Amino acid sequence: MEQSVQKRAATWIWYPGDFEIRLLEKISVKRRARDVMYPTTWRIDRQYSNIKFRYTYDLPQEEQIAIAAEGVFSLYLDGRDNNRSGDSTITLPAGRHEIIVSVFNDVEAPALFIDGVNIRSDSAWEVTSYQNDWLTPGSWTFDSADNRPSQFRLAVTPQEPALQEVRDGHILLDFGRETFGFLRFHGLAGSGDVTVFYGESLAEALSPDDCMLLDRFSVAKAAERAEADIYTLDEGKAFRYVWIHADPGVRWEHVSMLYEYVPLDYRSSFQCSDPKLNEIYEMSLYTLHLNTREFFIDGIKRDRWVWSGDAYQSFLMNYYSFFDLDVTRRTLVALRGKDPLTMHFNTILDYSFYWFISLYDYYLYSGDFAFIRQYYDRAVSLMEFCLKQRNSEGLVEGRPQDWVFVDWADLTNTGAVSTEQILLVRSLEAMSLFASLLDDEKAAASYKKLAEEIKATTMGLFWDEERGGLLHHRVDGETKPMLTKHASMFAMTFGYLSQEQRESVIHNVMLNPDVPRIRTPYMRFHELAVLCESGEHDYVRREMLSYWGGMIELGATSFWEEYDPSLADDAHYGMYGMPFGKSLCHAWGASPIYLIGKYFLGVTPAAPGYELYRITPNLGGLTHMNGTVPIGEGQVTLEMDSSSIRVESTSGTGILTFTSEEPPACSEGEVRNIGGSSYEVTIEAGKKYRVDYRAVLRG
């Protein structure tokens, strides 16, 4: 690459994806079963240890550069590889020359930082893993020699317990709500051992034999590691309560914690006439924030793993709240990992497909195609891997080693499962779009054709005209009579159904009590979204109040992995055969963020990066609401009651759509009738709009 006029700061660069892959390796072994390691049950991928950077410059005069590396490096010019330097400063000769730097690191991802007046490491360099690949390197916000990628840590801030009391002679602390971080002992003295029992619930902390997390240490060990008389425990944990058992000879001044978190902007907001829904919204944000870490994880107590299906939902919630693209990209890159592909993401067939769909969403919400371009090859090879599993009818099936998951339910997922076909079709559509944007029209057409074929086959083989929905699976060429909601839901969301089919699905499948209920918040995310897409906002609002409100009634301070109102007392905390096995802070519990932002405030991108977007607010039974939704760098602010809508945005062009019983008025923009009682107003950035209308009451 040619040197161009350099104005950018130097930044650490590495082999693309390897920072994320190394970080995921570290994170994948953070889970604890009490105080014992519980690593992910899939292959952990590893960064390359041996890589090489290059850059061609043309300098009118010699220039001194400073070189820092994560690992051992050697630098040479113009291919003269026997004349290497490992010095941390070097003077580059004037003229046109190619700098090459080998970096080796067998622990952390090899990385390079070069700083000079004109010559600086940045994305204009290239990197190879010695496999005939010269790629744009990875980089992020590591912009000084001392700010090393391998040292990346989340932020921490001190927090004090809200309450302290003694239970059965032992100190019990309550930090007021669910939190995550490192417990700290101040002024620890004496001798003996300390055991800390953590609880997301009070009952869990008070159950030394059954709590999911604990720490043990001796005062002597703590003394060695204490700084400024504060002993901070090594491992961050999820908890609200801690119960501290100590030998009689042990004493301390007090106990606090370091809350560990990603600094995020809360870029969305929502207030409405129902205080309970407001509380649900705020608690959803907090739940998502706790699970937004190095990556989007499933739950902070358990599993602390990066699951592709869970992340898919977190990505969507994030677009309606923090709009943090860094954690999104980190998660997408880390999930894809390295070749060879032998197992699906998290061993789950559907979870490979969610990755493609997540990539599509990323592009739609962010408009950032550079990221897609950088990882397109990895998407292509993943798709090749997936397509190898098609049967003689062209439908994808699980291999014996695959987990065909769909949902936690009593599902028989043998043969070709309809939901998997729908997800594959959507994945192929995403690939077709990407290929087209890369001007590879041949690939684009090929993906598109395959998508259409599989979609047609799926609708043909699974759609049950009589029962009005997609049947669940097909074994040995025979479609089984089982009817479930899943495939129909996704087909509807992705726009694969006719209007007639949509209506049938809503009434004959989604709202049909004879079709097996969806019990997990994981799949309820999709179920409630589909109901909103069919205008069932009022129903969804009541569901939110009952389901999420139900958890709050039980004292939740963050939303759970699962909630079954029929359980009694501490039985709520049990799961997986363990009395406190349930995660009480699970990312997918935060879906009201998405439902409210997308379907109540009603903001959705209509072109990548919100260049064009729709605002289709729906009170869904509320008397008023106001809120903010991030749209990339900018935001849409909306306030609505039954007679007025106020909208303001900072970027792009919005189309406000709403229904009104009488012709609405807006002095800031033209109101267009688009049929029946539906109207729209174009919203230009930087202008305040007020629309006077009369809400249509639903029959």
Added chain:
Amino acid sequence: MEQSVQKRAATWIWYPGDFEIRLLEKISVKRRARDVMYPTTWRIDRQYSNIKFRYTYDLPQEEQIAIAAEGVFSLYLDGRDNNRSGDSTITLPAGRHEIIVSVFNDVEAPALFIDGVNIRSDSAWEVTSYQNDWLTPGSWTFDSADNRPSQFRLAVTPQEPALQEVRDGHILLDFGRETFGFLRFHGLAGSGDVTVFYGESLAEALSPDDCMLLDRFSVAKAAERAEADIYTLDEGKAFRYVWIHADPGVRWEHVSMLYEYVPLDYRSSFQCSDPKLNEIYEMSLYTLHLNTREFFIDGIKRDRWVWSGDAYQSFLMNYYSFFDLDVTRRTLVALRGKDPLTMHFNTILDYSFYWFISLYDYYLYSGDFAFIRQYYDRAVSLMEFCLKQRNSEGLVEGRPQDWVFVDWADLTNTGAVSTEQILLVRSLEAMSLFASLLDDEKAAASYKKLAEEIKATTMGLFWDEERGGLLHHRVDGETKPMLTKHASMFAMTFGYLSQEQRESVIHNVMLNPDVPRIRTPYMRFHELAVLCESGEHDYVRREMLSYWGGMIELGATSFWEEYDPSLADDAHYGMYGMPFGKSLCHAWGASPIYLIGKYFLGVTPAAPGYELYRITPNLGGLTHMNGTVPIGEGQVTLEMDSSSIRVESTSGTGILTFTSEEPPACSEGEVRNIGGSSYEVTIEAGKKYRVDYRAVLRG
């Protein structure tokens, strides 16, 4: 797996190949350009960090076991993965249970050591990388908890310099001959810096600006690291001479070294009537020994890398000297590395093929099929990778990113190169044999058919009837007129030529001065072997005396990477554009070991593991010779002059074959005439044979 009656000691176990792959990673960055890192120019593979072991036992009573791991481990029983223990001792309940142990290590290869009365880690366990693979784990001689695989180091022993003198005011040490190890300063004191210039030759050590290796350190740094007043330098180096430049304030008592080496049995021997040939044989052994390390490397000064084509020759030399199967296996496993296969071994097409042939040789010489079985899958996938490169005529061609090497010579290796086809055919034959031994007759037949097809195509397209040899390459469907020795040599060695073709190759190609000469000891290995196979022992003996003897005349104490008698003085040391670029201790320089053992002493396996073998001694112009060749655990000892042959072996059955001008006599066994003046005697183990005969003088 079921527990069987346990008598074996506990041993460290790991994911198969990962010990070797991790070790290769460390070794691949040992090369230095002066004092700067020069890593391998291909991808370095990495061991898995996250693996899991399992073992099912049935115990009449409970048993306590001790658990050690390289990395963090957690143990659980019967799939109860929420009930994990990280304790170093645990009591296993009586009855039938499955133990599962997760081990994670992001630096060294994860490994496990379990010791109990009945339950011990060994090859009866299984291991997975969470990719639907439950494999027999790797293990070796790490048989105590403290003897950790990651701590594997070669042996060291102190050596003193043979001579010390002062040159230009600086101490010059001569260690008497080429060696490898860590320089040691005893009683280092004062202050200031020390620079050590290393030389394989005197001229190199005395060339501070051009020597290939150097070390710099300050007395202060040395003092920090010294033990018992001895400062041992961190890095082992290849050298005979060191020239030590120190600041005036620096002093020391004396300088010695720690010789670093693999403890090997010198299991072969050779003495003959020509003292120069004896010296060549001994120096060859020493040369090979120095290059026999963690793996078979090319040269101890440079590159210190594991090259598959070089290793192929070292394997063969090793079978005729140390018969060390450990370093052979380590090298084979490490070369294969991990998937995905994107580049050929060392980036060289032919080097992937040599690996298959080396695997075949390993089986032939050792009879150890268990090793082949363990890595067969990796051979299958490598062959799949290779076969993707066949062109429309079915011939293999290099891709743009491949190095089609063949030899260091002015070769144009575009298109389909005949040597590559011959190597591929041999590789397919090896795969066919392995498949057959694994009772996969379908695969065996498929490999065999492919081998025959490619062989027939190759002979058809490349054999030049007029010029009597195989032409070099074929581009765009046209065989080019270039005639080289390489393909014909390999075709002859692998038995692909008719008797008529063989004779033509010897006279029209091998001994034809108009065919480009082979100049590298690398390819001379094969050339001289072929000449021996054609009975040209006398010629080969004279070549050895002239080529290898020539290096000795110039003061060599180990054999070089290349030798050109036409060069003058220090010009011998130059290569790759550097005055001392040539390696003076290069494994392939040791080929007289192989030539003498295989073709003069004449011992070759006729069935895997030397169950049956041939002894076809040939004096090749010597008046007498005696020697020993290892045949697995045992050995053949032979003594021969023009009138008697004495043979003794310790295992297997040998067929002694020789020619005699008159009917020979042997009182210990029956002499059979096998046509003309050729005779054979069956040699039973443990019996001394003496054959009286009269040598046939060659025309």
